Amino acid sequence: MIRSDDTGKLVLRLALGILILLHGIAKITGGVGFVSNILVSHGLPGALAYLTYVGEIVAPVLLIIGLYTRPAAWITVINMLVAIWLVHMKDLGVIGKSGGWALELQGMFLFAALAVAFLGAGRFSVGGTGGKYN
Numbered sequence: 351m352i353r354s355d356d357t358g359k360l361v362l363r364l365a366l367g368i369l370i371l372l373h374g375i376a377k378i379t380g381g382v383g384f385v386s387n388i389l390v391s392h393g394l395p396g397a398l399a400y401l402t403y404v405g406e407i408v409a410p411v412l413l414i415i416g417l418y419t420r421p422a423a424w425i426t427v428i429n430m431l432v433a434i435w436l437v438h439m440k441d442l443g444v445i446g447k448s449g450g451w452a453l454e455l456q457g458m459f460l461f462a463a464l465a466v467a468f469l470g471a472g473r474f475s476v477g478g479t480g481g482k483y484n
Contacts, residue, residue, distance in 0.1 A: 356472035356474050360472055360474040362465060362469070363471060366463060367411070370406055371410035377406055382403070405425055405428070409426050410422075413426070415475065417475065418477065419466060420466075424467050426466075431460065438452075438453055
């Protein structure tokens with residue numbers, strides 16, 4: 351049972367980390383100007399956009415390798431809450447054309463990150479099961 355639990359944690363960490371990292375890679379190649387403009391439109395400093403790199407590059411890499419997994423997952427939770435607040439609030443209660451929630455992707459990232467934050471990394475990780483941060 352423990353082996354399948356650890357395998358499930360690995361699958362969840364990899365899926366979440368890889369899929370969020372792809373968004374971060376897009377920000378590396380395209381920049382964070384879009385995020386900066388949105389922050390400024392909400393009365394916040396545009397320089398905060400650079401924190402996107404922490405939420406979409408650093409945290410996902412930590413999730414993938416399983417090091418400081420719980421803090422990385424909480425960073426992802428915060429990143430998703432901020433993204434929903436800044437960009438997607440208008441769609442919070444919207445059902446999409448195909449019948450699903452308009453924020454399915456954002457919601458799945460948010461709740462997967464919450465699950466990892468509570469479950470930890472599991473045995474198949476660089477940090478192992480011994481550390482309180484994994």
